[in-house]
Amino acid sequence: MTAAQTVRERVRAELTKEIADIARRRLATEGAAGLSLRAVAREMGMASSAVYRYFPSRDDLLTRLIIDGYDALGEAVERAEVAVPRENHLERWLTSCRAIRAWALAHPHEYALLFGSPAPGYQAPPDTARARVRDVAVLGGIIADAYRAGAITLREGHVIPPPSLAGDAATHRVYMPDVPDEIVFHALASWTALYGWLNFEVFGHFSNTIGDRDTAFDHSIRITADLMGLSPL
Amino acid sequence: MTAAQTVRERVRAELTKEIADIARRRLATEGAAGLSLRAVAREMGMASSAVYRYFPSRDDLLTRLIIDGYDALGEAVERAEVAVPRENHLERWLTSCRAIRAWALAHPHEYALLFGSPAPGYQAPPDTARARVRDVAVLGGIIADAYRAGAITLREGHVIPPPSLAGDAATHRVYMPDVPDEIVFHALASWTALYGWLNFEVFGHFSNTIGDRDTAFDHSIRITADLMGLSPL
DNA sequence: GCTCGTCAAGAGCACTGCTCTCGTTTTCGA
DNA sequence: TCGAAAACGAGAGCAGTGCTCTTGACGAGC
Numbered sequence: 001m002t003a004a005q006t007v008r009e010r011v012r013a014e015l016t017k018e019i020a021d022i023a024r025r026r027l028a029t030e031g032a033a034g035l036s037l038r039a040v041a042r043e044m045g046m047a048s049s050a051v052y053r054y055f056p057s058r059d060d061l062l063t064r065l066i067i068d069g070y071d072a073l074g075e076a077v078e079r080a081e082v083a084v085p086r087e088n089h090l091e092r093w094l095t096s097c098r099a100i101r102a103w104a105l106a107h108p109h110e111y112a113l114l115f116g117s118p119a120p121g122y123q124a125p126p127d128t129a130r131a132r133v134r135d136v137a138v139l140g141g142i143i144a145d146a147y148r149a150g151a152i153t154l155r156e157g158h159v160i161p162p163p164s165l166a167g168d169a170a171t172h173r174v175y176m177p178d179v180p181d182e183i184v185f186h187a188l189a190s191w192t193a194l195y196g197w198l199n200f201e202v203f204g205h206f207s208n209t210i211g212d213r214d215t216a217f218d219h220s221i222r223i224t225a226d227l228m229g230l231s232p233l
Numbered sequence: 234m235t236a237a238q239t240v241r242e243r244v245r246a247e248l249t250k251e252i253a254d255i256a257r258r259r260l261a262t263e264g265a266a267g268l269s270l271r272a273v274a275r276e277m278g279m280a281s282s283a284v285y286r287y288f289p290s291r292d293d294l295l296t297r298l299i300i301d302g303y304d305a306l307g308e309a310v311e312r313a314e315v316a317v318p319r320e321n322h323l324e325r326w327l328t329s330c331r332a333i334r335a336w337a338l339a340h341p342h343e344y345a346l347l348f349g350s351p352a353p354g355y356q357a358p359p360d361t362a363r364a365r366v367r368d369v370a371v372l373g374g375i376i377a378d379a380y381r382a383g384a385i386t387l388r389e390g391h392v393i394p395p396p397s398l399a400g401d402a403a404t405h406r407v408y409m410p411d412v413p414d415e416i417v418f419h420a421l422a423s424w425t426a427l428y429g430w431l432n433f434e435v436f437g438h439f440s441n442t443i444g445d446r447d448t449a450f451d452h453s454i455r456i457t458a459d460l461m462g463l464s465p466l
Numbered sequence: 467g468c469t470c471g472t473c474a475a476g477a478g479c480a481c482t483g484c485t486c487t488c489g490t491t492t493t494c495g496a
Numbered sequence: 497t498c499g500a501a502a503a504c505g506a507g508a509g510c511a512g513t514g515c516t517c518t519t520g521a522c523g524a525g526c
Binding site: 008012046047048049050053 | 472473474475476477
């Protein structure tokens with residue numbers, strides 16, 4: 001593409017971004033299902049029909065917000081994790097988990113859009129799946145590094161995956177190269193525990209059963225680290 | 234209450250149930266946000282305004298469906314678990330987890346209503362929290378039984394909860410009497426791992442990364458059982 | 467300079483949750 | 497037994513939604 005785009009193209013790109021920004025702000029306050037194209041149009045001082053020039057449907061707007069959300073989450077995790085000394089794998093794990101939680105609590109509606117029940121009738125296009133891998137990559141990278149450094153030791157007598165799962169293990173191994181199957185599945189369990197917790201917390205299903213959530217969360221991710229045999233430095 | 238209720242009361246109870254049933258059926262096909270009072274009214278051959286005599290608002294209908302959902306899930310788990318020999322704690326755990334998953338996969342939209350992102354603007358009344366404990370009670374009961382029978386041994390060097398979490402542990406101990414704090418939190422982690430998995434699976438966030446989901450799930454709940462130190466019979 | 471593609475705007479369709487009114491039916495108490 | 501009160505169903509209406517179609521204006525390229 002040439003650096004000199006036409007005025008029209010520039011204006012179009014700007015307006016598209018502005019619509020997405022306003023939508024994201026409204027999403028943060030109203031929630032996903034309360035996000036209305038007409039309201040966005042009103043806020044921009046434009047006719048509702050005009051917005052359809054930029055986003056052919058409400059679902060396309062949602063898709064844009066989802067991709068942006070995965071990106072924001074991924075960046076938040078990456079920034080937090082990269083600040084931890086490479087050889088301190090346990091701390092990298094804990095820091096990453098805390099960063100994911102912090103982002104989730106700061107953007108509950110976006111989190112719901114990414115990890116909650118899908119909006120009815122909304123079919124996520126493949127683009128969203130591609131944007132979704134950054135946090136997985138960070139966590140997987142930690143496991144891989146730790147394994148390579150000999151900092152992972154599953155406890156004796158740990159559960160061995162049945163051979164038929166070898167293929168699925170291989171699929172996940174792209175995020176943690178060289179890591180053996182049994183560790184891959186322990187990592188997967190830790191992963192589901194992490195997001196299971198966040199779902200309960202962000203979606204308000206803990207109600208009043210947990211008082212000191214920060215501490216309890218911290219303890220729970222220590223348990224998952226221990227589950228994976230991630231030894232302290 | 235007298236056995237002889239008035240005709241009006243009987244008709245009212247029947248109609249209320251019929252509305253809820255139709256709503257549940259539509260929920261199963263359309264999803265939560267697609268559930269429309271008017272559509273239910275049409276299907277019943279009644280004016281939409283008349284439905285408001287039975288459910289003052291859409292949210293009240295949702296509340297009813299949520300409570301019914303928790304009940305159905307709880308009953309499914311109880312029925313499955315009670316069929317397993319009492320002393321086989323590991324099998325009781327696995328069976329219960331499988332029953333929860335089976336129910337979730339059979340009723341994805343209801344599951345989303347219970348455990349997914351809350352509908353916007355909907356504030357769950359306390360009634361729903363009360364209906365929600367049956368599956369927790371089953372799982373907690375297994376842990377408690379196993380602990381009493383000496384069938385739970387956390388691995389050496391397991392993570393110890395900080396003393397400040399004693400209160401939260403006590404709150405959860407009502408579901409597993411006498412169980413010590415560290416086991417309570419390991420159970421909590423297993424619990425979040427279970428529902429974390431189900432959220433990913435039911436909400437379609439696994440996409441294509443896991444082929445043999447039955448086997449992978451089975452393996453993952455074995456990992457959580459192992460995490461709690463639940464020894465085989 | 468003229469044409470063609472892009473654009474904003476407005477009207478309109480079918481739908482939603484919810485409210486209010488009106489006429490009817492059922493229940494309950496004097 | 498009879499009349500008041502409560503409950504009920506239907507319909508109209510309000511404000512909102514996503515989305516489509518048409519109309520008229522504006523800017524870019526030939």
